[in-house]
Amino acid sequence: MKNLILTGFMGSGKSTVGFRLSYRLRCPMEDTDRLIEKEEGRTISEIFETDGEAYFRKLETECMKKLIREMGSAKQKKIISVGGGLPVREENQALLKQLGTVIYLRANAETIYERVKHDTARPLLQCDDPQEKIRRLMKERAPFYEKAADVVIDVDGKRFEEIMDEIEEAIQ
Ligand code: S3P
Numbered sequence: 001m002k003n004l005i006l007t008g009f010m011g012s013g014k015s016t017v018g019f020r021l022s023y024r025l026r027c028p029m030e031d032t033d034r035l036i037e038k039e040e041g042r043t044i045s046e047i048f049e050t051d052g053e054a055y056f057r058k059l060e061t062e063c064m065k066k067l068i069r070e071m072g073s074a075k076q077k078k079i080i081s082v083g084g085g086l087p088v089r090e091e092n093q094a095l096l097k098q099l100g101t102v103i104y105l106r107a108n109a110e111t112i113y114e115r116v117k118h119d120t121a122r123p124l125l126q127c128d129d130p131q132e133k134i135r136r137l138m139k140e141r142a143p144f145y146e147k148a149a150d151v152v153i154d155v156d157g158k159r160f161e162e163i164m165d166e167i168e169e170a171i172q
Helices: 014-025 032-040 044-071 090-099 109-116 130-148 160-171
Strands: 003-007 029-031 079-081 100-106 151-154
Touching: 003 014, 003 090, 014 029, 014 079, 014 160, 029 032, 032 044, 044 090, 090 100, 090 130, 100 130, 100 160, 109 130, 151 160
Parallel strands: 003 079, 003 100, 029 079, 100 151
Antiparallel strands: none
């Protein structure tokens, strides 16, 4: 009964796939961004604005540790979607492994840009040239995503149903 963890860049579809997969597999879903917002009583944008990215990264690690503690008493496996920058921190790589099977939703920069271009809730992309920022961050992060992953699913041009079928097949 291993948890399923969804990783990948912002806009790779983690939350949507996670939500739909939790329905299909009849198990609860958590999202580290939402857990952090709930715990802090403010949005991710507000946390970045007031306390900065480094503080947010600490909250992500704390959130992972809490999820691992809760695993002990859990009766059901969970689907857990994690923030796009979480796998980059070395400490989080080990925590991801402890928490469950890590599924990396891999998308290319064009897919990502199309999905996030009108979004204002992702502070890292509120800049003059989000396309360039996406390309740069993706290049920096790709090795961390790959290293942390048990399963890699390419999502470009695929429907959510197809992505979920591939995940189910890979974890059988
Ligand atoms: C971030 C991704 C966001 C959120 C924060 C930082 C990142 O989550 O954690 O804005 O560094 O890539 P999503 O990947 O769910 O958008």
